[in-house]
Amino acid sequence: EKPDAILPTMGGQTALNVALELAEQGVLEKHKVELIGADRKAIAKAEDRQLFREAMDRIGLESPASYVINDLPTAIDALEKVGLPAIIRPSFTLGGTGGGIA
Structure with missing residues (x-):
């Protein structure tokens, strides 16, 4: 074809x-x-x-406020800026799996 x-x-x-x-x-x-x-x-x-x-x-x-995170210290810093509740998810996922709400 x-x-x-x-x-x-x-x-x-x-x-x-x-x-x-x-x-x-x-x-x-x-x-x-x-x-x-x-x-x-x-x-x-x-x-x-x-x-x-x-x-x-x-x-x-x-x-919405968002951050790209590669390590725990950066994640903690971003969480302090965003506050709770926060949605945490991988940068690429099939079908939305692997995320969560903190």
């Missing part, structure tokens, strides 16, 4: 991941396949929490 275009926004997380990977590896360009519905930058921005937050800040949309 030689598609002219791919619409990854209708195939869930797997379609988005595969479309980004194909684009990053140059497969889409090599075979002249257009990514439609959303471009690479839009998909990446929606997938990356920090990029998404920066985009919302640029347009003046309020977002």
